[in-house]
Amino acid sequence: xxxxxxxxxxxxxxxxxxxxxxxxxxxxxxxxxxxxxxxxxxxxxxxxxxxxxxxxxxxxxxxxxxxxxxxxxxxxxxxxxxxxxxxxxxxxxxxxxxxxxxxxxx
Numbered sequence: 001x002x003x004x005x006x007x008x009x010x011x012x013x014x015x016x017x018x019x020x021x022x023x024x025x026x027x028x029x030x031x032x033x034x035x036x037x038x039x040x041x042x043x044x045x046x047x048x049x050x051x052x053x054x055x056x057x058x059x060x061x062x063x064x065x066x067x068x069x070x071x072x073x074x075x076x077x078x079x080x081x082x083x084x085x086x087x088x089x090x091x092x093x094x095x096x097x098x099x100x101x102x103x104x105x106x
Contacts, residue, residue, distance in 0.1 A: 005017060005024075008033070012029070012033065014027070014029040015027050015029065015030075016029055016030035016033060017030055059085075059087065059088045059089070060088065060089045060090075060091060061081075061088050061089070061090050061091070062090075062091040062092075062093070063091075063092060063093070064092070064093035064094075064095055065092065065093075065094065065095075066094070066095070066096060067094055067096075078090070
C-alpha cells in the first residue's frame with residue numbers, strides 16, 4: 001500500500017496523508033483527491049450504465065421490398081411504426097422481385 005501512496009504523492013506533488021505511528025490520516029489535499037476519485041468512479045459507473053441502456057434501446061429492423069409495395073403501401077404503415085418506435089433503426093432494401101427472391105437480407 002505504501003508504494004501506491006508514494007506514487008500518488010509524487011504524482012500530485014503534495015502529501016496526501018499525515019503519518020502518526022501506524023495510523024494514516026488524510027490531509028486536506030488527500031481529502032480533495034479522494035472526493036475527486038469518488039466522483040470519477042461514480043461518473044464511470046453512470047456512463048457504463050447509460051451505455052448499456054442505449055445498447056438495449058437500439059434495435060434494427062431490416063427488410064426488403066419491391067418498389068411498388070414501397071411506393072404505394074408501406075409509407076403510412078412505416079410512419080406509424082416510426083412514431084411508435086423512434087429508437088428503432090430501420091433499413092429497407094428496395095429491389096426487384098427476382099433480386100429479393102435470390103438474396104438473403106440480414
